Every structure is written in C-alpha cells, then in structure tokens.
Amino acid sequence: MSGPSSPGSPSVRWSPEQGACVSDDMIQLVIEETSEKMDDVVAHARREFSTVRTGRASSSMVEKLTVEAYGVEMRMQELATFSVPEPRQLLITPHDPANVPAVERAVVNADLGLAPSNDGRTIRLSFPELTEERRRDMVRMINRMAEEAKNHLRGLRRHARKDLDDIESEGHVSEDDIRYAGSQLDELIHAHEALIDESRAAKEDELLEV
Numbered sequence: 001m002s003g004p005s006s007p008g009s010p011s012v013r014w015s016p017e018q019g020a021c022v023s024d025d026m027i028q029l030v031i032e033e034t035s036e037k038m039d040d041v042v043a044h045a046r047r048e049f050s051t052v053r054t055g056r057a058s059s060s061m062v063e064k065l066t067v068e069a070y071g072v073e074m075r076m077q078e079l080a081t082f083s084v085p086e087p088r089q090l091l092i093t094p095h096d097p098a099n100v101p102a103v104e105r106a107v108v109n110a111d112l113g114l115a116p117s118n119d120g121r122t123i124r125l126s127f128p129e130l131t132e133e134r135r136r137d138m139v140r141m142i143n144r145m146a147e148e149a150k151n152h153l154r155g156l157r158r159h160a161r162k163d164l165d166d167i168e169s170e171g172h173v174s175e176d177d178i179r180y181a182g183s184q185l186d187e188l189i190h191a192h193e194a195l196i197d198e199s200r201a202a203k204e205d206e207l208l209e210v
Contacts, residue, residue: 045149057090088127
C-alpha cells in the first residue's frame with residue numbers, strides 16, 4: 001500500500017532557558033502531531049479499502065480516477081455524476097457530453113476489469129458477480145492493506161517515542177510526564193488500529209455478501 005508521506009519526527013526544538021513549561025508544550029506537540037498523522041493513515045487505509053472491487057457497483061472505484069479534459073488532468077468526480085440504478089450497474093454521466101470519450105478512456109486505462117459502454121451521454125459499467133475464490137482473494141488483499149496501515153501507525157509511535165526521549169534527556173521534564181505521554185501514545189495507536197479493523201471488517205462483510 002502506497003501510504004501517506006513517511007512518518008517524520010515532529011519538529012522538536014529545545015531552549016533550556018525556557019524551562020519546564022516549554023517541555024510540557026513540546027510533549028503536547030508530539031502527541032498532537034502524532035494523532036494527526038495517525039488520522040491520515042486511517043483515512044488513507046479507508047480510501048484503499050474503497051478501491052477494492054466487490055460484486056456491488058460503487059462510484060468509489062472510479063470517482064478519483066484521473067481524466068484528461070480541457071487540456072488538464074481532473075478527478076472524474078469533478079467532471080461527472082454517478083448513479084447506481086441496479087446493484088451491479090454504475091452509470092457515469094459527464095456534465096459535458098464532449099468528455100464521454102475521455103471518461104471512458106480513464107476507466108479502461110485503470111484496468112478495473114470492467115468493460116464500459118456508452119450511449120453518447122452516459123457511460124455504463126456492469127459489475128460481474130465475484131466467484132467465491134475471488135472474494136477470498138479480495139479479503140486477503142484488504143487484510144494485507146490493514147496490516148500495512150497498522151505498521152505505519154507503529155512507525156509513527158516509534159518516532160514519537162524518540163522525540164519524547166529527546167525531551168527527557170534535556171532534564172527539564174519529569175519521568176512521570178514522559179511515562180504518561182507514552183501511555184497517551186499507546187492509547188492513540190490502539191484507537192486508530194480499532195478504526196482500521198472496523199473499516200476492514202465492514203469491507204470484508206461487503207465482499208462476502210452474496
């Protein structure tokens with residue numbers, strides 16, 4: 001899974017003369033920045049899950065595809081509306097019919113295993129029912145995605161712990177404060193892992209639904 005930007009350490013700067021108050025602020029900064037980065041990891045994992053094709057039609061598979069239109073690259077969702085008239089059928093209607101060929105080409109180039117057709121104004125995608133074997137393959141795929149996301153969370157926690165160690169080494173913050181901050185990091189990762197597991201389980205249920 002190509003994740004969000006690599007976990008970098010928050011910018012921690014120590015000024016000894018500023019005292020313990022600054023150290024407390026720095027600890028809070030580490031926690032807040034790590035929480036924001038973990039939020040990004042969860043959001044990215046959910047986007048990854050949404051691209052995994054199920055037997056049901058969903059605009060999430062195509063709405064972020066890049067389309068060349070008006071001489072620039074645009075997201076498909078900027079150029080068209082989507083509707084699902086039947087459980088395994090997706091209709092894409094470009095705002096400008098002149099963009100139908102470009103939108104259809106973007107779907108073909110994305111290699112989604114779908115054969116689009118159009119009537120000059122609307123592109124129709126039919127989603128074939130998945131075989132049991134294919135469903136199981138997809139479940140394994142989202143499990144790998146979930147584990148990669150969790151590994152990224154662990155990397156963020158490692159970097160945050162290193163920042164806390166650096167703050168502690170300056171000697172202007174108590175060991176108890178650092179220990180408490182460490183427990184906050186543990187709570188953060190557990191909460192974000194739970195969010196990933198929740199999204200993974202929902203996608204798995206969707207994949208296995210007959």
